[in-house]
Amino acid sequence: MTWLDLADDTLFGLDNLPYGVFSRGAGPGRRVGVAVGEHVLDLSAAAEEAGAPFAGLLAGGVLNPLLAAGPTTWRAVREQVREWLAGPRHADRVGAHLVPRAEVRNHLPFEVADxxxxxxxxxxxxxxxxxxxxxxxxxxxxxxxxxxxxxxxxxxxxxxxxxxxxxxxxxxxxxxxxxxxxxxxxxxxxxxxxxxxxxxxxxxxxxxxxxxxxxxxxxxxxxxxxxxxxxxxxxxxxxxxxxxxxxxxxxxxxxxxxxxxxxxxxxxxxxxxxxxxxxxxxxxxxxxxxxxxxxxxxxxxxxxxxxxxxxxxxxxxxxxxxxxxxxxxxxxxxxxxxxxxxxxxxxxxxxxxxxxxxxxxxxxxxxxxxxxxxxxxxxxxxxxxxxxxxxxxxxxxxxxx
Known part of the structure; x- marks a missing residue:
């Protein structure tokens, strides 16, 4: 269940929620995002506004701090994002941070070490x-x-x-x-x-x-x-x-x-x-x-x-x-x-x-x-x-x- 209007055959539903890094026009630099339906959730902004304990891991416009945090944190972030996108009470606040996927510029999502x-x-x-x-x-x-x-x-x-x-x-x-x-x-x-x-x-x-x-x-x-x-x-x-x-x-x-x-x-x-x-x-x-x-x-x-x-x-x-x-x-x-x-x-x-x-x-x-x-x-x-x-x-x- 979700308050989002997602197509039945979407490849980016709540079962997926892949992570990336994007920018948009004259927006505030690179952001960590999650693809959902035809949109990208600006996860950096949503987490900061909500005071999420993992917000600091998403502030640098690259996934490496989140990657380094380990499986317990990975699952906690994923569960929180799913809750935000499923619970109608979050619709207004989280919906303000959705950006059409067609309007974003994708960047290399992480700094490649080797x-x-x-x-x-x-x-x-x-x-x-x-x-x-x-x-x-x-x-x-x-x-x-x-x-x-x-x-x-x-x-x-x-x-x-x-x-x-x-x-x-x-x-x-x-x-x-x-x-x-x-x-x-x-x-x-x-x-x-x-x-x-x-x-x-x-x-x-x-x-x-x-x-x-x-x-x-x-x-x-x-x-x-x-x-x-x-x-x-x-x-x-x-x-x-x-x-x-x-x-x-x-x-x-x-x-x-x-x-x-x-x-x-x-x-x-x-x-x-x-x-x-x-x-x-x-x-x-x-x-x-x-x-x-x-x-x-x-x-x-x-x-x-x-x-x-x-x-x-x-x-x-x-x-x-x-x-x-x-x-x-x-x-x-x-x-x-x-x-x-x-x-x-x-x-x-x-x-x-x-x-x-x-x-x-x-x-x-x-x-x-x-x-x-x-x-x-x-x-x-x-x-x-x-x-x-x-x-x-x-x-x-x-x-x-």
Whole structure:
């Protein structure tokens, strides 16, 4: 129940209430907000007016103080917001702090401390190996033993809507005798799911897989832009560097873990059995349905529930060597790809390395991302009562370098 006029099929109902940071015209700077229906609740202003005990955590126009406060505070804030939006006696006071979502400018919701990206879709790993090395190529021998990842660049994580400048670098196609330098010719996207760390950990003390929800605040969408030609030449023998570090786009709304209880599912069977530090009793697979659109055309619908390694296992592996977590750490799932052709999470796979251009409505074709193209990734998840909750979009338009 709510005094708000919410559409029955809204993806931003009281079951969701994702957090973000916004500004509006000549308003008072950046504000912490909660998306509800077609509006944003200015949570900074509502909490200050009400004298809420958590108001100080929301005054700085960034989510990091709230992230650091921990699960007890996260739940208290969420329960208070739900009460404000459900109880008619709050309608006049809280309603004064609602802003049409179409009128706000979204900002990066948290200061990113570190960024790590994983490689946890078995189907994506199989596809990538076949594209690069032939149909008989096998997964790396360590792939089913540990969640493979690389350490990315936090300073170039940008909010949805930020233009993406085509990167330049060295590239060497197999047919060329020598490398060349210039704009990437094989610019790609990767549809991913991101996890935002709130509570830090102590250096030298690994985070057990069962403590996932004690540290991770919520979930967002990620587009891990990738220059495949730069990446391929530089990743010999080390991993991604300039082919990934130029931009990583994230959605503006962070969906709290507590909003995803109805989306939790068992993960796929793991064989061989992982080492003990990667085993957990709680199921942390998530039944998220992603969609990728290119210039408005739906080109793929990857299912997140097929991910081999869960976010809880990724967090445990990330810290098992004693590496510490910091408030604002972001780690991403890696490309989300399902078994069907229409479930591939990158253009590398959709075009099979550029050898099989895929069609758009109207007869256009693509292999990789062209200048002027806009890529939009969205997702929904099951909520209570058969309803669905949404994550908003992560969008980016490519501009020439």
């Amino acid at each position: 960024y790590v990206d994983f490689y946890s879709s078995e189907q994506h790993a199989i596809n990538a190996a076949a594209i690069l090395f032939g149909a008989e190529a096998a997964l790396p021998p360590n792939w089913k033993r540990l969640p493979i990842g690389y350490h990315g660049r936090a300073g170039t994580v940008v909010v949805s809507g930020t233009p993406v400048v085509r990167p330049s670098g060295q590239r060497k196609p197999r047919r060329d005798a020598e490398p060349s330098f210039g704009p990437s010719r094989l610019l790609d996207i990767e549809a991913e799911v991101g996890f935002v760390v709130g509570v830090p950990s102590t250096m030298g003390k690994p985070v057990p897989v069962g403590d996932f929800a004690e540290h991770v605040f919520g979930v967002c969408l990620v587009n891990d832009w990738s220059a495949r030609d730069i990446q391929g030449w530089e990743s010999q023998p080390l991993g991604p560097f300039l082919g990934k570090s130029f931009a990583t786009s994230v959605s503006p709304w962070i969906v709290p873990l507590d909003a995803l209880e109805h989306a939790r599912v068992p993960q796929p069977a793991q064989e061989p059995e992982p080492f003990e530090y990667l085993r957990g009793a709680e199921p942390w697979g998530l039944d998220l349905a992603l969609e990728i659109r290119l210039n408005g055309h739906l080109v793929s619908s990857p299912p997140f529930a097929t991910q081999y390694w869960t976010a809880a296992q990724q967090l445990a592996h990330l810290t098992v060597n004693g590496a510490s977590l910091r408030t604002g750490d972001l780690y991403a799932s890696g490309t989300v790809t399902g078994p069907a052709k229409e479930q591939r999470g990158s253009f590398l796979e959709l075009s099979w390395g550029g050898r099989e251009p895929f069609e758009l409505a109207g007869g256009e074709t693509r292999t990789f991302v062209e200048d002027g193209d806009e890529v939009v990734i969205s997702a929904t998840a099951p909520g209570p009562g058969g309803r669905r909750i949404g994550f908003g979009d992560v969008r980016g338009r490519v501009v020439p370098g």
